[in-house]
């Protein structure tokens with residue numbers, strides 16, 4: 001916990017909508033100054049900042065395409081110049097389902113870009129700081145459970161991203177920084193689930209048959225908990241998907 005006038009500072013990637021936006025709101029309620037990262041939807045990110053400020057919180061919107069080295073380097077330089085240090089990095093941004101995504105884009109964004117951002121941010125993470133990797137059960141349990149065909153490149157690349165980040169745990173712990181992972185079932189109300197519902201309705205309806213899907217608010221609450229609660233190194237937080245957890249395949 002920092003004692004300087006800025007207080008605790010968090011960078012949430014992909015916070016212009018969906019889960020990231022709700023995580024930003026909840027962290028701001030907990031007293032973090034939140035850097036709301038977006039790729040291109042500046043107006044949406046500004047709206048999230050506006051909502052946070054009107055509720056008495058502190059936030060700024062900073063754009064950067066995490067898959068672009070120059071863009072992400074400029075983001076971290078800007079944060080270093082303005083805030084000096086960070087307490088929390090929430091690796092929420094993800095992609096690959098876009099219709100115009102180039103071959104290999106999912107691996108570039110969901111593994112390589114997560115690692116690069118982590119390495120760039122490490123020097124400014126305070127002792128006691130934390131990195132939270134946000135993922136889906138379909139990715140976390142990749143290789144053990146079937147995945148809809150369209151989602152396979154994303155699941156494979158997010159699992160690869162998780163493995164690469166977990167390999168850093170000894171170095172991070174030495175630096176006094178924790179890494180946690182939050183894995184969720186399909187989350188109701190997200191654009192991804194709406195897209196999947198259009199492209200592969202059976203994949204979504206078969207999940208719904210197993211019970212109500214977790215909401216964005218419920219998922220974001222667990223991300224906020226994984227950001228602040230005392231944890232074991234590399235601890236995984238699970239949201240929904242009792243059938244996945246029943247396989248016994250936890251903390252892979």
Ligand SMILES: NC(=O)c1ccc[n+]([C@@H]2O[C@H](COP(=O)([O-])OP(=O)(O)OC[C@H]3O[C@@H](n4cnc5c(N)ncnc54)[C@H](OP(=O)(O)O)[C@@H]3O)[C@@H](O)[C@H]2O)c1
Nearest residue numbers: 014016018019039040041065066094135136184186187190
């Ligand atoms: N949706 C689900 O059902 C579900 C379930 C479990 C886990 N999750 C995980 O939760 C996280 C968020 O999911 P979501 O459904 O809320 O995502 P989403 O609605 O698709 O939002 C993606 C966010 O990431 C940003 N983004 C995309 N590509 C980027 C890039 N190259 N650089 C920087 N930002 C980029 C977008 O910014 P712009 O708007 O500016 O493009 C947007 O803010 C992901 O890690 C996902 O795997 C989702």
